[in-house]
Amino acid sequence: MATQLHRRLSAPAAVAVHGLSRSFGGRQVIDNLDLTIRPGEFVALLGASGCGKSTLLRILGDLDPEFSGDVTVPARRAIAFQAPRLMPWKRVWTNVLLGLPGRPDRARAQRALDEVGIGHRADQWPKVLSGGEAQRASLARALVREPDLLLLDEPFAALDALTRLKAQALVAELWQRHGCAVLLVTHDVEEAVLLADRVLVMKDGVIAHQQGITLPRPRDVADPEFARLRGDLLDWLGVRAGAAH
Numbered sequence: 001m002a003t004q005l006h007r008r009l010s011a012p013a014a015v016a017v018h019g020l021s022r023s024f025g026g027r028q029v030i031d032n033l034d035l036t037i038r039p040g041e042f043v044a045l046l047g048a049s050g051c052g053k054s055t056l057l058r059i060l061g062d063l064d065p066e067f068s069g070d071v072t073v074p075a076r077r078a079i080a081f082q083a084p085r086l087m088p089w090k091r092v093w094t095n096v097l098l099g100l101p102g103r104p105d106r107a108r109a110q111r112a113l114d115e116v117g118i119g120h121r122a123d124q125w126p127k128v129l130s131g132g133e134a135q136r137a138s139l140a141r142a143l144v145r146e147p148d149l150l151l152l153d154e155p156f157a158a159l160d161a162l163t164r165l166k167a168q169a170l171v172a173e174l175w176q177r178h179g180c181a182v183l184l185v186t187h188d189v190e191e192a193v194l195l196a197d198r199v200l201v202m203k204d205g206v207i208a209h210q211q212g213i214t215l216p217r218p219r220d221v222a223d224p225e226f227a228r229l230r231g232d233l234l235d236w237l238g239v240r241a242g243a244a245h
């Protein structure tokens with residue numbers, strides 16, 4: 001495929017996608033999808049399992065060239081996954097710098113690890129980290145690249161509830177400090193409403209619904225408006241009884 005592959009860098013929008021399609025073995029997973037993300041905007045992407053969320057993220061992260069359509073992303077982008085993907089034979093600080101060109105800059109890695117709250121783990125091996133710490137190391141590896149676009153593929157899904165809440169708060173804080181655009185793939189509607197400026201629902205290969213979230217931050221899950229937004233999104237996902245879509 002890749003019949004009309006165009007990839008441009010540095011645009012007024014952080015992400016501009018037009019007519020994006022991707023199929024696997026003749027099955028159209030992404031079908032003429034359009035998407036724009038503004039610089040600094042936090043966007044969450046929901047959708048049923050297998051609807052193509054990770055596929056979209058991988059295309060934006062340059063991990064899948066086999067698409068057709070027009071995709072514009074910033075030159076500086078970073079991606080973090082559900083599994084932290086740390087190299088067990090490298091110390092935590094060298095993991096943070098993995099893939100960066102030039103001489104390893106220990107101080108730079110240390111700053112990123114300090115920022116995510118695990119500076120004291122810099123010289124240790126990944127195996128001694130807890131799940132939450134490993135995920136923080138993975139976030140540090142993304143942030144050290146000073147991305148204009150941060151792609152997060154269910155980064156909290158494997159964490160226990162309390163660790164997850166702390167990690168969500170950390171991401172909100174890092175996003176506000178760094179000002180990068182974020183695209184967060186998640187199954188968790190509450191997480192989407194908690195963190196995002198805009199929530200997208202992917203269905204049948206396109207963005208079927210989008211909802212702006214203007215609630216003040218930090219957000220309160222007990223706020224009736226929060227509950228209303230969560231309910232509407234659950235309807236769109238077809239999760240709530242009597243869902244119309």
Ligand SMILES: Nc1ncnc2c1ncn2[C@@H]1O[C@H](COP(=O)(O)OP(=O)(O)OP(=O)(O)O)[C@@H](O)[C@H]1O
Nearest residue numbers: 024025029047048049050051052053054055056187
């Ligand atoms: N490399 C691949 N080869 C073949 N099929 C693939 C490949 N990558 C993804 N798919 C298929 O494309 C569809 C979308 O997958 P994708 O991982 O993007 O879904 P998702 O929405 O992220 O799912 P989940 O929420 O369960 O992670 C699935 O049916 C999947 O099996």
